[in-house]
Amino acid sequence: MVTKTFLSCLGGWFISFVHYHLLNYNKYLGLTCLSRYICYSSVHQKRSEPEPSCVSMRSDASMGHPVHFNSRDTQTDLRFRSNLMKKFECLYEGTAQQGNPTLLNEIYTELYITESESGEISNEHEVRQIETQSRRAATEDTQIKCNDIFRPLPGQDKPIRTVLTKGVAGIGKTVSVQKFILDWAEEKENQDIQLIFPLPFREINLIKDKTLSLSDLLHVFFPETKEMEISKDKYKVLFIFDGLDECRLPLHFKKKETLRDANKKKSLEMLLTNLIVGNLLPSALIWITSRPAAADLVPSECVHRVTEVRGFNDPQKEEYFRKRISDQSLANTIITYLKLSRSLYIMCHIPVFCWISATVLGTRLSKVERGEIPKTLTQMYTHFLILQTTIKHEKDYEKNVTDEDMILKLGKLAFQQLVKGNVIFYEEDLRECGIDVTEASVYSGLCTQIFREEFGWYQGKVFCFVHLSVQEHLAALYVHLSCTYNNRNVFDTIPKQSLRSKFKD
Incomplete structure (x- = not known):
């Protein structure tokens, strides 16, 4: 039953519009069909050329004397550490521009991380990967704490230079990186590392056409490094490349010109591949995160x-809800309800889905606003979409952007970028879908926690949906509405040969 609040905010027509189309779009299109583009499109195009004979970094010789950074004064080091702390101390669930951040240490719930045998690609839909993992016995895995990823386990005697961390979208890779950095900045963990340089691919993409030296790259993202100079034995550093699957650089690890000089200007692609392989700063630690679809872009012989x-x-799910929701009675009600639905409870392995569930069920199950309660994934996302569109009606926007227009444009963006294999978008991507970049904040405001806008170290705008499944949901709705109202099959715009090659399995 739709409450009076929803009717007054959204209008009966819009409720019917959203419920009818979102609850029935699976008749026309399965989410699995769309998301398989992620696994087979741009990721496989990058993999079309033969892999190189990458020099293994497993030898003890390659792990020799550090070649790091020499700071002219300790104040620079302290300022660097302080800036990292300010950037990573808060967790923004939804959008980075909301203004209501949560301190990471207050809400952080330890994630279940295991040592994996390889970084092989996974072609299975990510929701099914989660379901498979939920059936795997804990005794089959070697659990490892986030702060220990560079520390050898008992019986492992060789040093670890490069770590590849894989996981499906929204599972907590970026938050793990954030917690690792924050613990270091607060001098709690890994104090043998003197400097940490987080370089997320979504921000590197903004300067992908630049010709830079390693020093230039660090100056762009970390101005404090202008007061540092490279030396032989001063500092131990860690480079963190978060989101390999979001990378829009070719990153071919074929044999190319070897780069060892951190002050020599080269293409960004050559700079990164030489750094990851170990030609450039061979003693620097490297941490790469990726979704399984792109996990083998870095040759296995380069990963330790x-x-x-x-x-x-399961215990961590309950811990999250009790931390996230201050009303413990409501938290317990939500936990009990989610356990009744196998599909919803399995999806709660994903931290972002826990947040979506807390957002929706916190409203639906509260004493203030009881109403229809979602029982399926599709219904959960439908309620999430409706809930977020109310934000537009609660604020006085000067721009006249209707709910239908916003949903269709975001759906088009979601579909087109899913076909391209992108979960991160930039200003040119918005323009292609008829979204005025100057009004992007309005679109973000309409669906504050569906479509988010971020500003990184480089201070360039980066856009994304809050989770891959939300992108799939809107993309599927766009396909359905195009077929229903415009009698147009948007798949006709995709070359049939491309479709056959991507779905031949």
């Missing part, structure tokens, strides 16, 4: 450890 973020196990 592969870990897998498995999200929350």
